[in-house]
Amino acid sequence: MEPLWTEIDHVAIAVRDLDAAAAWYERAFGARVVHREVVERDGVAEALLAVADSYVQLLTPTRDDSPVARFLATRGEGLHHVGYRVADCAAALAAVRAQGGRVIDEAPRPGSRGTTVAFVHPSAAFGTLIELVEDPAA
Numbered sequence: 001m002e003p004l005w006t007e008i009d010h011v012a013i014a015v016r017d018l019d020a021a022a023a024w025y026e027r028a029f030g031a032r033v034v035h036r037e038v039v040e041r042d043g044v045a046e047a048l049l050a051v052a053d054s055y056v057q058l059l060t061p062t063r064d065d066s067p068v069a070r071f072l073a074t075r076g077e078g079l080h081h082v083g084y085r086v087a088d089c090a091a092a093l094a095a096v097r098a099q100g101g102r103v104i105d106e107a108p109r110p111g112s113r114g115t116t117v118a119f120v121h122p123s124a125a126f127g128t129l130i131e132l133v134e135d136p137a138a
Contacts, residue, residue: 004087005084005086005092006085006086006138007084008083008084009054009055010057010133011056011079011083012080012081012082012131013056013057013078013080014059014060014072014075017060018045018046018058018059021060022047022058025058031050031051031056033047033048035048035112037112037113039111041109041110042068044062045059045061046059046060053138057083080129082128082129082130082131084130085134086132086133086134089117090107093108096120096132100124101125103118103119103121104118104119105119114135115135117131117132120132
């Protein structure tokens with residue numbers, strides 16, 4: 001079977017203070033924010049730090065009922081999910097389902113920076129929340 005992913009798109013870290021986290025990464029690693037966006041649908045604000053052709057995605061909730069707000073309330077700050085870049089998000093999602101994997105999104109949906117995304121439940125991936133990311137710009 002051919003791999004469905006082409007590379008790691010991003011590693012997402014849930015934080016309480018997006019500006020403080022971005023400033024820390026800049027001081028500690030010389031990282032620069034290359035993209036900021038509020039994703040209303042998911043109730044998050046993000047800052048992307050470029051690492052070669054991938055990103056560290058810093059996420060903070062914009063409302064109390066968002067998945068990231070619930071994550072922070074139960075687990076605290078830290079690794080939230082891993083995003084894998086795929087050529088075809090719908091095909092990758094179907095492949096996960098075909099293997100009996102539980103998915104959060106039944107169909108791909110719009111993501112940040114013009115991507116198409118779908119989430120795979122952690123129970124299907126040994127405790128790791130996975131985001132499938134189709135990036136037309138990649």
